[in-house]
Amino acid sequence: MSATTSSSKIEVRIPTILRPFTNGEKVVSADATNLAELISALDKSYTGLGERLLENGELRRFINIYINDEDVRFMGSLTATLKAGDSVTILPAVAGGC
Amino acid sequence: MTRYESLEASLGHTPLIGLPRLSPKSEAGKPAVRLWAKLEDRNPTGSIKDRTAIAMIDDAERTGKLKPGATILEPTSGNTGISLAMIAKVRGYRLICVMPENTSVERTQLLEMWGAKIIYSPAAGGSNEAVRVAKELADENKDWVFLYQYGNPANTLAHYNGTGPEIFADLPTITHFVAGLGTTGTLMGAGKYLREKNPDIAIIAAEPRYGEVVYGLRNLDAGFVPELYDASVITRRFSVGAEDSVRRVKELLEVEGIFSGISSGAILHAALGVAKECVDAGVGADIAFIVCDGGWKYLSTGIYGKDGDSEVLDGQLWA
Numbered sequence A: 001m002s003a004t005t006s007s008s009k010i011e012v013r014i015p016t017i018l019r020p021f022t023n024g025e026k027v028v029s030a031d032a033t034n035l036a037e038l039i040s041a042l043d044k045s046y047t048g049l050g051e052r053l054l055e056n057g058e059l060r061r062f063i064n065i066y067i068n069d070e071d072v073r074f075m076g077s078l079t080a081t082l083k084a085g086d087s088v089t090i091l092p093a094v095a096g097g098c
Numbered sequence B: 001m002t003r004y005e006s007l008e009a010s011l012g013h014t015p016l017i018g019l020p021r022l023s024p025k026s027e028a029g030k031p032a033v034r035l036w037a038k039l040e041d042r043n044p045t046g047s048i049k050d051r052t053a054i055a056m057i058d059d060a061e062r063t064g065k066l067k068p069g070a071t072i073l074e075p076t077s078g079n080t081g082i083s084l085a086m087i088a089k090v091r092g093y094r095l096i097c098v099m100p101e102n103t104s105v106e107r108t109q110l111l112e113m114w115g116a117k118i119i120y121s122p123a124a125g126g127s128n129e130a131v132r133v134a135k136e137l138a139d140e141n142k143d144w145v146f147l148y149q150y151g152n153p154a155n156t157l158a159h160y161n162g163t164g165p166e167i168f169a170d171l172p173t174i175t176h177f178v179a180g181l182g183t184t185g186t187l188m189g190a191g192k193y194l195r196e197k198n199p200d201i202a203i204i205a206a207e208p209r210y211g212e213v214v215y216g217l218r219n220l221d222a223g224f225v226p227e228l229y230d231a232s233v234i235t236r237r238f239s240v241g242a243e244d245s246v247r248r249v250k251e252l253l254e255v256e257g258i259f260s261g262i263s264s265g266a267i268l269h270a271a272l273g274v275a276k277e278c279v280d281a282g283v284g285a286d287i288a289f290i291v292c293d294g295g296w297k298y299l300s301t302g303i304y305g306k307d308g309d310s311e312v313l314d315g316q317l318w319a
Helices: A016-022 A034-044 A050-051 B047-060 B079-091 B105-113 B126-140 B153-172 B184-196 B241-256 B260-279 B294-300
Strands: A006-011 A026-031 A063-067 A087-092 B014-019 B033-039 B069-077 B094-100 B118-122 B176-180 B202-208 B235-242 B285-291
Touching: A006 A034, A006 A063, A016 A050, A026 A034, A034 A050, A050 A063, B014 B153, B033 B153, B033 B260, B047 B079, B047 B153, B069 B079, B069 B126, B079 B094, B079 B105, B094 B105, B094 B126, B105 B118, B105 B202, B105 B294, B118 B126, B153 B184, B176 B260, B184 B202, B202 B260, B235 B260, B241 B260, B260 B285
Parallel strands: A006 A087, B033 B285, B069 B094, B094 B118, B176 B202, B176 B285, B202 B235
Antiparallel strands: A006 A026, A063 A087, B014 B033
């Protein structure tokens, strides 16, 4: 099996708080094969978004990113791989129902 | 033994129930993948939070923090408050709960029934805001006892000493443990215990994904990670939306006859996802998950009705 580097279209859901960066769009898309590439691609289209997600090259503490509902922090974080059709959701950390 | 000295003494030892109809079928010749529900609604006030509440109050009494007649303060979206209210009533304490205003009406009714006083926090900001308001009140009222379930090690210990050992005793072949992520006490406590018993176990978190109201926070730095949370305990973590949670609550009801609260639907969704992966991989699994409470407190949301769907949860804090 050979590694492939071809890009894939990824759908990204943007939380209310970050929509000023995406001109109010709730869902945007970008080409990427992993999360780091995705954030870099998003930042090119929506300047300033990357800085709201990353700090010193790592995910910000209160930012959670999910690939198909699964938390990327348990999937290699910024190296988590993406394939065409994946859905990415960005959310601030929220206390649960307790 | 089913005789107890008091209601409180009947805490825990909840049944672990097999789900023969919801568990996915393995291919012929492949090992079985089985789902097991731990019914935490069979606790004194009907939720897993009785474990947390009793453990925190016992600890505060033991350490002298809680004196007779004292006032207890707690941020809660309902279940912890209800548990604390019952125990406070029986043991002679006053209770003040800080609760988001967008929780179901039954929770207010139950809290008031046991004599708790409620201070509402704004809906926008959800539980984060209730925590913030409670911390402010704790600073202003030094004589109130702030138990603080999100950072109180007694919460984790309740599950390390109770929930975890109970599950392992009932299911020594457990391969996966799935629970909700709120204070994180259940996953941290039971998760640590179960991993000590079986280093290969997968500890899986399912957190409810709330609507726009809660995520419309003022800034990202207002995010909240409970002090009890230790990511190293967890193997995988899922965020489950209202639609999937409601669908699973109905499946649990219609297929296995279990009437659960809405957050248990989120947990079942993650458990079923993992179960399917095991079937696809041809490996056997014993997957235990938590049913946090029964559906009674959520009837007013309308999700259990014939036409009830997840849209009715818009703007509500449903776990």
